[in-house]
Amino acid sequence: MCGIVGILGKNPVALDVVEALRRLEYRGYDSAGVATLEDGQLTRRRAEGKLRNLEQKLSREPLNGLIGIGHTRWATHGRPSVPNAHPHATDKLAVVHNGIIENFAEFRAELEAEGYRFESETDTEVVAHLVTREINRGLKPIEAVGAVLPRLRGAFALAFLFSGEEDLLIGARNGPPLAVGIGDGEMYLGSDAFALAPFTNMIAYLEDGDWAILHRNAVEFRDVTGKVVQRPAQMVAAGAALVDKGNHRHFMAKEIHEQPEVVTHTLTTYIDMVSASVRMPFKETLDWSQVERLSMSACGTAYLAGLTARYWFETLARVPCDIDVASEFRYREPPLAPRNGVAMFLSQSGETADTLASLRYAKSQNQTILSVVNVPTSTIARESHIVAPITAGPEIGVASTKAFTCKLVTLASIAIAAGRARGTISVAREQELVRELIMLPGLMTQALKTEVQIERLAHKLSKARDVLYLGRGTSYPLALEGALKLKEISYIHAEGYAAGELKHGPIALIDEDMPVIVVAPHDHLFEKTASNMHEVAARGGRIILITDEKGAAETTIPTEATIIMPTMAPTFSAMVYAIPVQLIAYHTALVMGKDVDQPRNLAKSVTVE
Ligand code: AGP
Numbered sequence: 079m080c081g082i083v084g085i086l087g088k089n090p091v092a093l094d095v096v097e098a099l100r101r102l103e104y105r106g107y108d109s110a111g112v113a114t115l116e117d118g119q120l121t122r123r124r125a126e127g128k129l130r131n132l133e134q135k136l137s138r139e140p141l142n143g144l145i146g147i148g149h150t151r152w153a154t155h156g157r158p159s160v161p162n163a164h165p166h167a168t169d170k171l172a173v174v175h176n177g178i179i180e181n182f183a184e185f186r187a188e189l190e191a192e193g194y195r196f197e198s199e200t201d202t203e204v205v206a207h208l209v210t211r212e213i214n215r216g217l218k219p220i221e222a223v224g225a226v227l228p229r230l231r232g233a234f235a236l237a238f239l240f241s242g243e244e245d246l247l248i249g250a251r252n253g254p255p256l257a258v259g260i261g262d263g264e265m266y267l268g269s270d271a272f273a274l275a276p277f278t279n280m281i282a283y284l285e286d287g288d289w290a291i292l293h294r295n296a297v298e299f300r301d302v303t304g305k306v307v308q309r310p311a312q313m314v315a316a317g318a319a320l321v322d323k324g325n326h327r328h329f330m331a332k333e334i335h336e337q338p339e340v341v342t343h344t345l346t347t348y349i350d351m352v353s354a355s356v357r358m359p360f361k362e363t364l365d366w367s368q369v370e371r372l373s374m375s376a377c378g379t380a381y382l383a384g385l386t387a388r389y390w391f392e393t394l395a396r397v398p399c400d401i402d403v404a405s406e407f408r409y410r411e412p413p414l415a416p417r418n419g420v421a422m423f424l425s426q427s428g429e430t431a432d433t434l435a436s437l438r439y440a441k442s443q444n445q446t447i448l449s450v451v452n453v454p455t456s457t458i459a460r461e462s463h464i465v466a467p468i469t470a471g472p473e474i475g476v477a478s479t480k481a482f483t484c485k486l487v488t489l490a491s492i493a494i495a496a497g498r499a500r501g502t503i504s505v506a507r508e509q510e511l512v513r514e515l516i517m518l519p520g521l522m523t524q525a526l527k528t529e530v531q532i533e534r535l536a537h538k539l540s541k542a543r544d545v546l547y548l549g550r551g552t553s554y555p556l557a558l559e560g561a562l563k564l565k566e567i568s569y570i571h572a573e574g575y576a577a578g579e580l581k582h583g584p585i586a587l588i589d590e591d592m593p594v595i596v597v598a599p600h601d602h603l604f605e606k607t608a609s610n611m612h613e614v615a616a617r618g619g620r621i622i623l624i625t626d627e628k629g630a631a632e633t634t635i636p637t638e639a640t641i642i643m644p645t646m647a648p649t650f651s652a653m654v655y656a657i658p659v660q661l662i663a664y665h666t667a668l669v670m671g672k673d674v675d676q677p678r679n680l681a682k683s684v685t686v687e
Contacts, residue, residue, distance in 0.1 A: 080164075080176035081107065081150040082256065084237040084247045084267030085277070086294050090114075092123075092141040095148035098266075098273045100129055107150035108158035112136070113165040113172035114143025118242045120172050124163035145244060147237045147267075149174035152343060155182070155351045156199030166203040168210040170241050171219070175202040176254045176269060177234035178342055178351070180520055185229075199352060205236065220291055223248050224304050227289060233338040233519035237267050250289035253338035253523040255324055258282045258290050258297055260311050265292040270324060271314040282311040283325035286523060328674045330475030330567075334660050335526060337480045338519040341653065343469045344484045345515060348491035354509040354516070356495045362464045364420065364446060366395065366499035371415035373445065374401040375408075375436040376424035377684065379478040379562060380485065383450075384424050385555040386652050387489035394503060394511070394649075395496035404432035407439070414443045421445035424489075426473055426481040427683035428456020437461055450488050452481050466492060475675045476682050477567050479660045482559065483522070483653045490515060490650055514647045518654065524644040525657040529665075532658060535622065535639045536665035542570055542593050546584060547659075548577040549597040550607050552652040556597050556659060563663035567677045568670055577610040588619040593638065595622045595662070597655055600629040601648035611635055624658050 081102025085091040095112050110132045111124030121141055125131035129150070149164035155178075156162040165172040179185075182201035185208060190196065194207045205226065212222035219240040233253025240246055249256050249267045259266030259274035259281055267290070268274040271281045284290055287302035288309065299309040312325070326332040350357050358364075372391055374384040384401045391397045402410065404423075414421065421440035425433050428451040437458060441447050449462035452470050459465045470484035494511050497503030503511070539545065545564060549557035558574035565572045575584050577596070588594065594614050598607040604625075611621055615635040623633060624641045633640065641658050643651075667674050 080152050081273065082174050082176050082235055082237050082267065082269045083148040083273055084239070084249065084292070085146055086245065086247050086265040086292055087144050088263055088294070089144065090142045091144060091146040092136055094277070095146050096129060096133055096136070097276055098268060099148050099150050101273045101275070102150055102269055103129065107152050109151045109153075109160070109163035110149060111163045111165050112141060112146055112148040113167060113239055114141040114146035115239060115241070115244060116141070116143040118244070120167055120239065120241050122165055122167055122172065124160050124165075126158055126160055126163065145239060145247065147172060147174050147239045147247070152346055155201045162198045162200050164202060165239070166198060166200065166206045168206050170210045170213045171206060172239045173202060173206045173209070174237050175205060175234055177339065178232045178345070178516060178519055179204060179230055179234060180232035180517060181230070201351070205230065209238065219243060219246060220248065223250070223289065224300070228302060231520055233342055233523050235269065245293050247292040248289060249284065249292065251284040252286055253519055254342070255336065255339065256284045258284065258292065258309075260297065263294050265294055265297060267292065279314050280311045281314045282309045284309065286526065328475065330477055330479060330664055330674050333473055333475050333480045334657065334664060336471070337483050337657065338522045338526070340470050340480050341483055341487055341522060342519045343471070344487045345518070347467065347469050348488060349512055349515060351516060354512040356491045356498070356508065356512060358492070358495055360464050360466065364448065364464060366397070366496035367501070368418045369397060369420050369496070370418045372397045372399045372420050372422060373412070373414055373440065374399065374422045374424065375404045376433055377404050377430050379482050379559060380424040380426060380430075380433070382555045382559045382562065383482055383485040383489065384422070385558070386486055386552050387493060389552050390490055390493035391496065394493050395500055396502045397496055397500070404430065404436040408432055408435040411439055414440060414445050419443070419445045421447055423447065423449045423458055423462070424485055425449065425456070425458050426452045426470070426478055428453040428458040429683045430458070431684060434458055434461070450485055452484070474682075476677055476680045477563055477663065477674070483656050486650070486653050486656075487515060487518065511649060514650055517646065518650060521644045521646050521654045522657055525654050528641050528643075528658055529661055531639065531641060532661045533665045536662065536669045538638065539570070539593055539662065539666045540568070540669040543591065544587065545570055545572040545593045545595060546587060547572060547574040547595045547597065548580065548607065548610060549574070550577045550603040551601065553597040553599065553655065556652050556655055559656065560595060560597065560659035560662065563660055564666060566680060567663055567667040567674055568672055569678070570666065577607045580610050580613060585613060585617070588614050588617040590618040590620065593620045593622055596624065597659065598623065598625045598629055599643065599646070599648055599651040599655060600626050600632070601651065604629055604632070608633065624655060
């Protein structure tokens with residue numbers, strides 16, 4: 079994830095900006111830069127690699143401006159290099175950005191046709207020229223930003239600095255977080271409170287769609303329509319822990335909401351945005367064209383991520399694939415492929431005992447061991463031949479959320495790479511699938527907007543004794559994950575079932591007391607699932623449908639609630655439909671007063687059998 083800082087100061091700010099960027103190093107980066115305004119003129123210093131390289135450049139060529147922005151860049155569009163490092167600038171402004179501007183290519187072509195010259199391969203530079211063009215057309219900086227923001231698609235956090243404007247910073251947020259720090263005659267912008275802790279602990283957070291206009295003695299927040307809104311400042315514990323809850327009540331809420339940002343980070347690890355192709359970050363080669371069989375094993379939510387990925391390995395890459403929970407796999411000691419077998423182990427912590435034991439069994443069977451983990455220094459990673467990091471960042475809430483969706487993105491990328499190697503995916507199909515992955519942060523940001531509706535629904539669900547989740551295709555593992563999330567933090571008994579199995583037993587459970595949560599994007603299986611909903615309705619069951627506009631329009635039976643997801647290609651709907659499933663569990667447990675981050679009887683990492 080990239081890091082953003084802005085300071086409207088009373089003294090030279092360049093070294094303070096670097097100090098704040100250092101507190102964002104945990105996000106990972108490969109270049110950094112600062113821009114300040116001196117006598118109305120914009121000046122930049124940028125460097126590849128670590129912050130010390132930027133500091134050396136600043137010591138040789140100091141910046142003395144009293145207003146500045148800074149950035150640590152994790153390369154998305156364009157390789158790590160000085161020309162691609164932020165801030166990007168024109169003669170009118172400088173800008174730094176965290177996230178992905180999905181529709182950058184169309185803007186770049188439009189601007190180049192009008193004679194704008196680009197110095198980088200980044201999506202961010204498009205934003206610099208778009209706002210500059212509005213200023214060249216006569217708009218003031220604030221109006222120019224207000225004109226451009228609604229046209230940007232994707233997940234982004236931005237900070238702007240303008241030539242000749244000695245008392246103005248503008249920040250904008252749609253997905254990745256952005257905080258405003260209020261000082262004494264100074265004002266700050268930062269990706270989180272931790273970055274601003276050396277300067278202030280009075281923090282106000284932008285909501286999705288917000289932008290903020292900062293002057294040294296005042297800040298104004300506007301929503302996406304430009305209407306002035308209130309975002310109250312709060313005292314954030316000085317020296318906030320490296321991982322703070324941001325403006326959320328629980329780590330789980332923060333981790334649900336940061337999924338657009340961390341998924342962006344995972345995408346940049348496995349996707350080349352410019353060529354729309356997958357690239358594996360590990361140096362070891364795995365020739366998928368020779369793989370005879372893939373075995374997967376994991377526990378809990380990690381297992382359900384694998385169950386989801388099996389659909390992609392089988393349908394996209396035509397790899398024969400089996401999967402089992404690690405506690406069964408390790409004792410069943412299944413016969414594995416005698417040659418060219420790959421065994422994949424999924425684990426957020428990388429320390430789960432059953433998963434580790436299964437890995438050791440597979441290794442004894444001469445399998446190539448590939449682990450998909452959130453902690454690349456963990457035991458499971460260290461004992462693997464190949465490690466695929468999910469780069470979700472620290473996950474504190476016991477109920478796994480962002481690690482689930484980051485695993486899915488990692489697994490989807492590997493499945494696409496496998497399909498390319500096996501000749502089951504063409505270059506054109508790869509580009510199509512990768513573009514679908516690139517859309518995910520923006521789609522997840524939209525899915526998060528159903529939270530208010532889900533909060534209302536949670537009050538009803540909190541009174542249920544049992545809940546049934548149904549789904550088909552990749553929505554089936556999602557039904558299992560929804561049931562797991564709900565039971566592990568609200569303690570309500572919940573079961574997930576393949577919708578097609580309803581008639582083979584579970585339908586006996588259906589009555590007016592049984593909420594049935596149906597996960598059903600309008601894909602090739604929707605009609606089948608719709609029939610199952612009719613069977614439930616005919617027995618008085620309470621249906622809660624998670625679908626898209628088309629699915630809602632075709633649903634003729636009454637539902638207790640219909641949660642509408644953004645319309646999207648069906649292949650990777652699991653990453654987006656995971657969000658309402660997570661929010662349902664979170665808000666139901668909240669209504670019930672449960673300890674959301676530390677549910678009873680559970681540990682974050684089960685390092686014993
Ligand atoms: C998920 O919400 C649970 N906390 C639990 O099922 C977890 O996914 C499981 O224990 C596996 O943990 P790991 O990913 O660290 O191996």
